[in-house]
Amino acid sequence: MQTSNIKELLNSNGIKATWQRVEILKVLQSSNECLSASQIHQKLSAKNINIDLATVYRVLELFDKKGITQKSVINRKSFFELKKYEHCHYFVCIKCQQKTNIVDCKIDLIKEELRKRNFKVLSHNLEVYGICNKCCGGD
Amino acid sequence: MQTSNIKELLNSNGIKATWQRVEILKVLQSSNECLSASQIHQKLSAKNINIDLATVYRVLELFDKKGITQKSVINRKSFFELKKYEHCHYFVCIKCQQKTNIVDCKIDLIKEELRKRNFKVLSHNLEVYGICNKCCGGD
DNA sequence: ATTACTGCAAAGCATTTGCAGACTG
DNA sequence: CAGTCTGCAAATGCTTTGCAGTAAT
Numbered sequence: 001m002q003t004s005n006i007k008e009l010l011n012s013n014g015i016k017a018t019w020q021r022v023e024i025l026k027v028l029q030s031s032n033e034c035l036s037a038s039q040i041h042q043k044l045s046a047k048n049i050n051i052d053l054a055t056v057y058r059v060l061e062l063f064d065k066k067g068i069t070q071k072s073v074i075n076r077k078s079f080f081e082l083k084k085y086e087h088c089h090y091f092v093c094i095k096c097q098q099k100t101n102i103v104d105c106k107i108d109l110i111k112e113e114l115r116k117r118n119f120k121v122l123s124h125n126l127e128v129y130g131i132c133n134k135c136c137g138g139d
Numbered sequence: 140m141q142t143s144n145i146k147e148l149l150n151s152n153g154i155k156a157t158w159q160r161v162e163i164l165k166v167l168q169s170s171n172e173c174l175s176a177s178q179i180h181q182k183l184s185a186k187n188i189n190i191d192l193a194t195v196y197r198v199l200e201l202f203d204k205k206g207i208t209q210k211s212v213i214n215r216k217s218f219f220e221l222k223k224y225e226h227c228h229y230f231v232c233i234k235c236q237q238k239t240n241i242v243d244c245k246i247d248l249i250k251e252e253l254r255k256r257n258f259k260v261l262s263h264n265l266e267v268y269g270i271c272n273k274c275c276g277g278d
Numbered sequence: 279a280t281t282a283c284t285g286c287a288a289a290g291c292a293t294t295t296g297c298a299g300a301c302t303g
Numbered sequence: 304c305a306g307t308c309t310g311c312a313a314a315t316g317c318t319t320t321g322c323a324g325t326a327a328t
Binding site: 073076091093094100102104105106107109110113114117118119120121122123124125126127128129130131132133136137 | 256
């Protein structure tokens with residue numbers, strides 16, 4: 001995606017398009033997995049783009065609040081990715097650390113249970129740990 | 140429960156019964172909710188029992204490894220409680236911070252899905268945030 | 279005596295914050 | 304110009320670790 005389109009995307013979400021935000025969004029768009037703030041910071045550094053880590057955190061928090069990214073907390077660390085149509089969480093392999101999507105986390109069933117008790121669910125986080133199919137076989 | 144019984148409980152789990160471990164276990168037994176390391180530390184202090192916070196962390200880690208406690212990570216903090224028969228997680232009210240059990244987290248359905256794909260689930264964590272029944276009504 | 283356990287202090291790590299200067303409209 | 308955003312540095316909060324002294328078998 002072109003920088004100009006990215007700027008429009010930001011503006012349409014009520015976000016002022018500073019070059020830092022544009023670059024961070026580019027990194028998110030070019031990644032097919034969720035990234036932590038420091039991973040994003042590293043990817044930027046690799047492109048010789050220097051943005052302070054604190055700025056990366058602030059921008060990601062903004063993106064999240066505006067709904068253009070979705071955050072997952074895994075092992076106490078935040079990971080961000082562009083918000084997709086499907087809601088998702090991750091299975092994390094304790095051997096190779098690879099993350100695999102869990103699309104259906106059954107939260108609707110839990111929500112329904114809680115709604116009956118008059119609890120209103122606003123957000124949730126699910127982490128599943130184990131051994132992935134690749135690491136299951138050999139090793 | 141008497142101290143002697145607590146010692147037996149520890150020994151039967153292969154844990155040497157130091158007085159610090161006995162006291163920490165007493166706190167866990169007398170609580171009807173999950174506690175963080177620092178909450179346990181505070182409760183001990185209130186009884187004029189001084190155990191270093193680092194020791195509390197080490198003991199809780201040991202209890203967890205030996206399976207006498209179960210840990211929940213909520214907002215990046217660890218909370219411990221004695222392991223119960225029912226598996227559980229928490230709904231946390233974002234207004235009053237109160238935690239409420241979610242007994243059935245539907246992990247078996249997720250496990251089944253993953254097993255079909257040859258992933259082995261070893262552990263998981265679920266956090267659900269929202270507004271509890273008390274805070275929903277009035278406020 | 280050997281091994282395990284604790285207290286103390288310091289370090290670690292992800293994240294947040296205060297502030298002054300830079301940028302943007 | 305007024306308000307926002309950024310870089311820098313320092314602080315935060317929870318947790319972990321190194322080490323030397325203590326306790327227990």
